[in-house]
Amino acid sequence: MSPYDPSAFPPFAVTVDLVVLTVRRHALCALVVRRGEAPFQGRWALPGGFVRADEDLAAAAARELVEETGLCVHDPGSPEPDNGAHLEQLATYGDPKRDPRMRVVSVAHLALAPDLPAPKAGGDANSARWAPVETLMSQEGSGREDEPPAPLAFDHAQILADGVERARSKIEYSSLATAFCPPEFTVGELRRVYEAVWGVALDPRNFHRKVTGTPGFLVPAGGTTTRQGGRPAQLFRAGGATLLNPPMLRPEV
Amino acid sequence: MSPYDPSAFPPFAVTVDLVVLTVRRHALCALVVRRGEAPFQGRWALPGGFVRADEDLAAAAARELVEETGLCVHDPGSPEPDNGAHLEQLATYGDPKRDPRMRVVSVAHLALAPDLPAPKAGGDANSARWAPVETLMSQEGSGREDEPPAPLAFDHAQILADGVERARSKIEYSSLATAFCPPEFTVGELRRVYEAVWGVALDPRNFHRKVTGTPGFLVPAGGTTTRQGGRPAQLFRAGGATLLNPPMLRPEV
DNA sequence: AGAATAGTGTCTATGAGACAGTATGAG
DNA sequence: CTCATACTGTCTCATAGACACTATTCT
Numbered sequence: 001m002s003p004y005d006p007s008a009f010p011p012f013a014v015t016v017d018l019v020v021l022t023v024r025r026h027a028l029c030a031l032v033v034r035r036g037e038a039p040f041q042g043r044w045a046l047p048g049g050f051v052r053a054d055e056d057l058a059a060a061a062a063r064e065l066v067e068e069t070g071l072c073v074h075d076p077g078s079p080e081p082d083n084g085a086h087l088e089q090l091a092t093y094g095d096p097k098r099d100p101r102m103r104v105v106s107v108a109h110l111a112l113a114p115d116l117p118a119p120k121a122g123g124d125a126n127s128a129r130w131a132p133v134e135t136l137m138s139q140e141g142s143g144r145e146d147e148p149p150a151p152l153a154f155d156h157a158q159i160l161a162d163g164v165e166r167a168r169s170k171i172e173y174s175s176l177a178t179a180f181c182p183p184e185f186t187v188g189e190l191r192r193v194y195e196a197v198w199g200v201a202l203d204p205r206n207f208h209r210k211v212t213g214t215p216g217f218l219v220p221a222g223g224t225t226t227r228q229g230g231r232p233a234q235l236f237r238a239g240g241a242t243l244l245n246p247p248m249l250r251p252e253v
Numbered sequence: 254m255s256p257y258d259p260s261a262f263p264p265f266a267v268t269v270d271l272v273v274l275t276v277r278r279h280a281l282c283a284l285v286v287r288r289g290e291a292p293f294q295g296r297w298a299l300p301g302g303f304v305r306a307d308e309d310l311a312a313a314a315a316r317e318l319v320e321e322t323g324l325c326v327h328d329p330g331s332p333e334p335d336n337g338a339h340l341e342q343l344a345t346y347g348d349p350k351r352d353p354r355m356r357v358v359s360v361a362h363l364a365l366a367p368d369l370p371a372p373k374a375g376g377d378a379n380s381a382r383w384a385p386v387e388t389l390m391s392q393e394g395s396g397r398e399d400e401p402p403a404p405l406a407f408d409h410a411q412i413l414a415d416g417v418e419r420a421r422s423k424i425e426y427s428s429l430a431t432a433f434c435p436p437e438f439t440v441g442e443l444r445r446v447y448e449a450v451w452g453v454a455l456d457p458r459n460f461h462r463k464v465t466g467t468p469g470f471l472v473p474a475g476g477t478t479t480r481q482g483g484r485p486a487q488l489f490r491a492g493g494a495t496l497l498n499p500p501m502l503r504p505e506v
Numbered sequence: 507a508g509a510a511t512a513g514t515g516t517c518t519a520t521g522a523g524a525c526a527g528t529a530t531g532a533g
Numbered sequence: 534c535t536c537a538t539a540c541t542g543t544c545t546c547a548t549a550g551a552c553a554c555t556a557t558t559c560t
Contacts, residue, residue: 210549226558230509232511234512439539481537
């Protein structure tokens with residue numbers, strides 16, 4: 001058999017799974033859905049679904065994101081700051097035994113979204129909710145009654161860990177942290193995003209000097225807000241610069 | 254239809270494609286094979302093949318790498334420095350029209366190898382060769398008769414570009430450049446790897462101070478060599494450190 | 507007034523980049 | 534000898550981190 005014979009190939013199912021991250025109440029949270037059917041019935045899982053026959057992978061991921069959150073994907077070309085999310089491919093998971101029913105290859109995607117009111121349950125899941133990644137990634141689950149316990153279904157714990165690590169490293173050298181913020185935000189709000197994603201405290205003064213001193217990162221939006229209390233803070237929106245050079249340093253030495 | 258019904262899914266073929274990079278004669282080169290059959294018959298393409306029914310994605314990539322180059326994949330756990338290559342997943346390409354015959358999702362992998370004598374032709378390709386990425390990535394191909402012309406088959410030009418970009422950025426903050434070197438190498442040889450991959454000239458003295466001053470990056474192997482001419486240089490092997498902090502800065506501002 | 511957050515200035519340690527100068531081989 | 538490469542040392546400039554200080558709001 002020629003390895004390129006198109007009539008002799010093992011059939012695979014291809015899905016997209018989504019790691020949707022947001023920052024809620026100073027904590028990095030991921031969107032999880034409760035599975036309504038076997039396998040792993042009743043367990044929490046990442047949202048996802050089959051790629052359709054004539055659908056690109058990115059389109060499938062964007063479709064699932066809309067179905068689960070109502071978020072539209074931000075088009076990098078369009079100038080207007082819709083409240084769309086950032087979406088990028090994460091990695092592909094294809095262990096032959098990752099789904100007990102059949103051979104499924106899942107192309108995981110990472111989405112970063114600003115804080116949303118509440119997730120709406122999609123048609124293909126009993127319920128959906130935001131859960132702190134700290135809870136989801138701990139072996140035991142939290143002791144609290146109202147939090148979803150680990151472990152996630154399938155290999156979703158690994159996918160989530162990879163997505164969180166991608167987000168944590170990517171905000172170092174890119175302006176991606178603004179994807180967690182509303183269209184207009186203050187320096188303090190952006191700093192709290194970094195602190196929530198990295199789980200560390202940053203010096204507010206050095207942070208302010210760093211982000212306002214990087215050309216193209218932030219552009220003044222013209223107003224001020226006092227929604228955090230204290231002295232009114234200038235509002236910014238994300239500038240055109242996507243790469244941060246020199247990068248924001250993650251304190252951890 | 255439930256989107257999770259395992260009996261109702263569109264069938265996909267899943268392949269792995271390989272971006273195999275090495276440094277030959279001060280140039281970053283990629284392994285390409287000439288296609289022996291339609292589509293794109295006679296054109297150059299990245300090596301690759303179908304994932305088998307019970308095979309993990311990484312295993313399929315490692316199998317293809319052995320078939321094409323004879324290189325075994327370096328197991329990060331084993332201490333002995335076999336001349337294995339570095340292998341990692343790159344990205345997945347699934348445009349519905351990327352293969353005119355059928356729906357094929359390709360999980361591309363990136364392999365970094367030391368300089369090899371000559372590629373052996375695999376069973377599923379007429380011929381294989383190393384080609385400078387500069388030639389492969391230019392629109393026109395080189396004017397020289399003995400070089401493979403662009404463009405590559407399928408979407409392999411995009412995959413190659415993504416692989417090259419991954420390699421270029423990853424040697425900044427990791428010790429991955431040593432994957433291009435033989436088990437024992439000199440500081441100058443490692444510098445020439447950086448220069449070839451980035452296409453820039455680096456100050457030999459500052460480079461030497463940087464790499465020898467980073468703990469765990471290089472460990473002395475005990476001997477010296479004079480294979481580059483000039484004063485004999487100390488031989489090193491790659492140390493245990495995989496992350497470079499602070500990173501090697503790519504001069505380009 | 508006191509608390510909280512925003513924003514500026516100043517000092518210091520670290521490291522990158524530039525480059526002088528010495529060491530040791532091949533021809 | 535010259536030439537090529539290896540390696541060390543020194544200077545300067547940029548910047549991260551620490552932190553004093555002022556500004557402006559709310560309760």
